[in-house]
Amino acid sequence: MTLTNELDMSTVAEPMLPRPFRVIAKRAETHDTITLDLEAADGGPPLIFLPGQFTMVYVHGVGEVPLSISGDPEQPEILTHTVRAVGGVTNAIFALNHRDVVGIRGPFGTSWPTGIGKDLVIVAGGIGLAPVRPVIYQALAHRDRHYCVGLAYGARTPSEVLYRDELREWNDRPDINIEVTVDRGERGWRGSVGVVTPLVERLRCSAGEAVAIICGPEVMMKIVARTLGDRGVQRDNIYVSLERNMKCGIGLCGHCQFGSDFMCKDGPVVPYTAVEKRLEIGSI
Amino acid sequence: MNLADLRASSDLVAGLNDDEFEFFESLATETTLKPDEVLFRENGEAKRFFIVARGILALEVERAAKPSTTVQTLGDGALLGLSWRLTPHRWMWTARAMTETRLAVFDASFMRAECERNPDLDRLMWKAVAEEASKRLHHTRIQLLDLYGSG
Amino acid sequence: MPAKVVSFEKFPTLLGALRESGHTVVGPTIGEKSIVYDEIQTIDDLPIGVGELQGAGSYELTQRDDNALFGYTVGPTTWKKYLFPPHETLLSVKDVDGTLLFESTAGEPTKYAFLGVRPCEIAAMEIQDQVFIGSTVQDPHYASTRSAAFTIAVNCAVAGETCFCASMGTGPSAESGYDLVLTEVIDGPTHEFIIDAGSTAGETLLEDIEGRPATDADATAMSSIIADTARHMGRSLQTDDVYDVLLSSLEDHNWTEVAARCLSCTNCTLVCPTCFCSTMEDVTDLKGTATRQRRWDSCFTMEFTNLHQHSVRSTTATQYRQWITHKFAYWQDQFDVIGCVGCGRCVTWCPAGIDITDEVKKLQAASKVVSV
Numbered sequence: 001m002t003l004t005n006e007l008d009m010s011t012v013a014e015p016m017l018p019r020p021f022r023v024i025a026k027r028a029e030t031h032d033t034i035t036l037d038l039e040a041a042d043g044g045p046p047l048i049f050l051p052g053q054f055t056m057v058y059v060h061g062v063g064e065v066p067l068s069i070s071g072d073p074e075q076p077e078i079l080t081h082t083v084r085a086v087g088g089v090t091n092a093i094f095a096l097n098h099r100d101v102v103g104i105r106g107p108f109g110t111s112w113p114t115g116i117g118k119d120l121v122i123v124a125g126g127i128g129l130a131p132v133r134p135v136i137y138q139a140l141a142h143r144d145r146h147y148c149v150g151l152a153y154g155a156r157t158p159s160e161v162l163y164r165d166e167l168r169e170w171n172d173r174p175d176i177n178i179e180v181t182v183d184r185g186e187r188g189w190r191g192s193v194g195v196v197t198p199l200v201e202r203l204r205c206s207a208g209e210a211v212a213i214i215c216g217p218e219v220m221m222k223i224v225a226r227t228l229g230d231r232g233v234q235r236d237n238i239y240v241s242l243e244r245n246m247k248c249g250i251g252l253c254g255h256c257q258f259g260s261d262f263m264c265k266d267g268p269v270v271p272y273t274a275v276e277k278r279l280e281i282g283s284i
Numbered sequence: 285m286n287l288a289d290l291r292a293s294s295d296l297v298a299g300l301n302d303d304e305f306e307f308f309e310s311l312a313t314e315t316t317l318k319p320d321e322v323l324f325r326e327n328g329e330a331k332r333f334f335i336v337a338r339g340i341l342a343l344e345v346e347r348a349a350k351p352s353t354t355v356q357t358l359g360d361g362a363l364l365g366l367s368w369r370l371t372p373h374r375w376m377w378t379a380r381a382m383t384e385t386r387l388a389v390f391d392a393s394f395m396r397a398e399c400e401r402n403p404d405l406d407r408l409m410w411k412a413v414a415e416e417a418s419k420r421l422h423h424t425r426i427q428l429l430d431l432y433g434s435g
Numbered sequence: 436m437p438a439k440v441v442s443f444e445k446f447p448t449l450l451g452a453l454r455e456s457g458h459t460v461v462g463p464t465i466g467e468k469s470i471v472y473d474e475i476q477t478i479d480d481l482p483i484g485v486g487e488l489q490g491a492g493s494y495e496l497t498q499r500d501d502n503a504l505f506g507y508t509v510g511p512t513t514w515k516k517y518l519f520p521p522h523e524t525l526l527s528v529k530d531v532d533g534t535l536l537f538e539s540t541a542g543e544p545t546k547y548a549f550l551g552v553r554p555c556e557i558a559a560m561e562i563q564d565q566v567f568i569g570s571t572v573q574d575p576h577y578a579s580t581r582s583a584a585f586t587i588a589v590n591c592a593v594a595g596e597t598c599f600c601a602s603m604g605t606g607p608s609a610e611s612g613y614d615l616v617l618t619e620v621i622d623g624p625t626h627e628f629i630i631d632a633g634s635t636a637g638e639t640l641l642e643d644i645e646g647r648p649a650t651d652a653d654a655t656a657m658s659s660i661i662a663d664t665a666r667h668m669g670r671s672l673q674t675d676d677v678y679d680v681l682l683s684s685l686e687d688h689n690w691t692e693v694a695a696r697c698l699s700c701t702n703c704t705l706v707c708p709t710c711f712c713s714t715m716e717d718v719t720d721l722k723g724t725a726t727r728q729r730r731w732d733s734c735f736t737m738e739f740t741n742l743h744q745h746s747v748r749s750t751t752a753t754q755y756r757q758w759i760t761h762k763f764a765y766w767q768d769q770f771d772v773i774g775c776v777g778c779g780r781c782v783t784w785c786p787a788g789i790d791i792t793d794e795v796k797k798l799q800a801a802s803k804v805v806s807v
Contacts, residue, residue: 014539015573015574016525016526016715016727016729018537019537032434042534058717060528060725062717063715064717064727086434086744099533101533101534102535103528103535103537125431126432154432155432156430156433183431184427185342189354190340190382192357192359193354194357194427195426195427198359201293202359216431216432217431219431220426244740244747245742247713248713248715250571252567252572252574252713253713253714254711254712255732255739257761260765260768281685283748283753284747284748284753284757434743
C-alpha cells in the first residue's frame with residue numbers, strides 16, 4: 001500500500017502507554033490542594049522536563065488528567081505535582097496515599113522561556129504558582145543569568161497561599177523579590193490585600209529588560225499581560241500558560257484545540273501576542 | 285518634603301512639570317507611621333490627603349462583632365484619601381499602617397483653594413483623583429470575580 | 436504494466452484473488468436503507484444496479500436500469516470505521532504486586548481490502564494519515580491497519596447532488612494513493628472495468644485477473660466518463676479565500692443564524708471522513724483490570740471543551756464556528772491542506788439540511804461587503 005508517510009513500524013511505540021510512578025511524599029498545601037512527590041516505579045529513568053511542561057496523570061480505574069510539573073527541573077528523580085481537587089480524577093489524586101502508584105505520560109508541551117540575560121518577572125495567581133515554581137528553582141540555581149528576579153503572587157485568602165514555607169525562605173533571600181497579596185484578608189494577615197498587578201511594580205525589575213511569565217486564571221493573565229505591556233514590558237517578552245481540556249496530551253484527540261493550536265503541543269506556554277486576539281474574541 | 289523618590293512610584297508626581305513639582309514639594313510634609321498605627325478613621329473629616337512613599341497601608345472597615353476587615357492595601361506611590369476632593373469630604377474607610385510607613389502629607393483645604401485659583405492645577409488633581417478611583421474600581425471588580433476560587 | 440479491462444462476468448475473480456491473498460474484503464453494501472461499508476463475500480453483496488438520490492438532509496436509494504456495481508457515490512459510513520474505529524482498546528492496566536502494569540493491546544492488524552474507495556475518500560485517508568501517522572506522534576493502531584490495507588479505488592461515474600470534490604481538487608478521479616483503480620464502463624450490452632495498478636502489490640494481483648489490455652478507446656471512454664462526472668457536481672465551492680474569510684468572520688453575529696438551525700446532533704462529525712476527534716475512557720472490571728478505550732468524539736458536545744465545571748465552547752454558535760473554521764482554516768495551519776474533501780456527507784446527513792457550501796458562501800459574500 002502506498003502511504004504518504006512510509007513508516008518503520010519497529011520504531012513506533014505506543015504513545016498512550018503510561019509508566020508507573022509511586023507516591024513518596026504528600027504535603028497538604030490548603031484545604032483542597034496537595035503536593036505529591038513521585039518516583040519512577042518501573043526502575044526506568046527519571047522524567048526529565050522543562051519548566052512549564054505537564055504530564056498526563058492516571059489514577060487506576062478513575063481516569064487521566066493533565067497536571068503541570070511543579071518541581072525542580074534539576075532534581076528530576078523526584079517528579080512533583082501540585083493538585084487542586086476540582087473534579088473526579090483530581091479528587092482521586094487528592095485522596096492518594098504514600099506508596100500508591102499512578103500512571104504518568106510525558107512530559108508534554110512547550111516550556112517557559114529561560115530569559116537568560118533578562119530580568120525575570122513572574123506573576124502568578126492561585127494554583128498558577130505551581131507551573132511557575134520550576135522557573136524559580138531554575139533561576140535561583142543559575143542566578144547569574146538575570147539581573148533582577150521577582151515574583152508577584154496573588155492568592156484568594158492567606159490560608160490559600162501555596163508553598164508558604166518556601167515563600168518565606170525566598171523572601172529572606174536578597175537575590176529575589178517576593179510580593180504576595182490576597183483577595184480577602186484574614187485575621188493576622190499583615191500583607192497586601194488586593195489584586196496582584198500593583199505588586200509587579202514593587203518588584204523593581206526593569207520593564208524594558210524584563211521577560212514576563214504569567215500564570216493563573218485566564219482573566220488574570222489577560223489583565224496582567226495588558227498592564228505589563230502598558231508599563232513598558234516588551235510585548236514579545238510576555239508569556240502565559242493556557243489550560244484546555246485534554247484527553248490524549250499528544251495532539252490526536254482534538255480536545256485542546258485553541259484556534260490552530262493544539263495546547264498540548266503548541267502550548268500550554270505561549271507568547272501573549274500570539275493568543276491575545278483569540279482571548280479577546282472569546283470561546284475560541 | 286523631598287519628593288524625588290516618589291517620581292518612580294507615583295504617576296501623579298511623575299507627571300508634574302518643574303513648577304508643579306516645586307509647588308508640591310513646598311506643600312508636602314512628611315509623616316511616618318509605626319505598624320498598626322491608624323492614619324485616619326472612617327467618617328472622620330478629610331482634612332488631608334496623602335501619597336505613600338514607602339510601606340503598606342490597609343483600608344479597613346469596622347464591622348459589628350467581627351474584627352475589622354481589610355478591603356484593600358495600598359503601597360508605594362498610591363494616592364490616598366480621595367475624599368478630600370469629593371463632598372462630603374469624609375473618610376470612607378479607616379487607614380492603618382501594616383508596616384512602618386512613610387507618607388507625603390498635603391493639606392486638603394489649601395489644595396482645594398489653590399485649585400480654585402489655578403485651573404491647570406485643578407485639572408491635574410482631578411485627573412489624579414479620577415485615575416486613582418478608576419484603578420480602585422477596576423481592581424475591586426477583579427477581586428469580586430474571585431478568580432482563584434474553585435467555581 | 437498497462438491497464439487491463441475486465442468484464443463484469445470476470446469481476447468475481449478479483450474478489451477471489453483478494454480473499455486468497457488473505458484479505459478481509461470490505462466495501463459498499465446495502466444496510467439500513469443506505470449504502471454502508473461492510474464485509475463483502477461475493478459480488479451479490481455489492482449494491483448491483485442500485486443508485487441514489489441525495490440532497491440537503493435527504494438520502495434515498497433508487498433502482499438503476501443497469502447492473503452497475505458502483506452506480507452511486509458515498510453513504511453515511513467512511514473508511515475511518517476500519518482505520519480509526521469508533522471504539523478501540525488501546526491498553527490494559529493491571530494492579531499487580533503493589534504496582535501498575537501497563538500493556539499495549541495493539542495486536543496483529545486485520546488485513547483489509549478496501550473495495551470501492553472513492554477519490555475523495557483517498558484524499559480523506561491521506562489527510563487522516565497526517566493526523567495519525569504524522570511528523571511528531573504516530574498511532575500504532577492506525578499505522579498497522581493502514582499499512583496492511585489493500586486499496587481498490589473507483590473513479591466516479593456519477594456525481595451526487597451534494598458532491599463537490601471537483602471544487603476541492605479531490606476527484607472525481609484518483610491519481611494516486613491506491614493499489615488498484617477501477618473505472619466502470621457500461622455501454623449498451625458492454626459492461627467492463629478498466630483497472631490500473633498504482634503499486635507493486637496492485638500489479639501482482641492484477642496479473643492473475645483475466646482480462647484484455649486496455650486500448651486508446653478505453654482510455655477515451657474513461658476520460659469521458661470522468662469529465663462528465665466533473666461537469667455534474669451537485670455543489671461547488673470557491674476555496675481561494677476561505678482561510679482569510681473564516682479567520683475574519685469569528686465575531687458572534689456571523690453565527691447566530693446557523694446556530695438557530697443547528698441541533699448540535701454531531702451527525703456531520705460522525706459521517707465526515709476527516710474528522711478525527713476522540714475521547715479516552717478508562718473502564719475497570721470488578722477484578723481490578725482496567726482498559727483505556729478510545730472512542731469517537733465530536734466538537735459539538737457540551738463536554739468537549741469542559742474545563743472546571745464550564746465549557747469554553749458551550750453554545751451551538753461557538754461549536755459550529757469551531758467545526759467549519761477548523762475544517763477550512765485552522766486545518767491549513769495544522770496540516771497544510773484544507774480538511775474538507777467535498778464528499779457532501781455532512782450536507783446529506785444533517786437533519787436540519789445545513790449545507791456547508793452555502794455557509795461558506797454566505798461568509799464569503801459578507802466579507803466582501805465589509806471590505807468594500
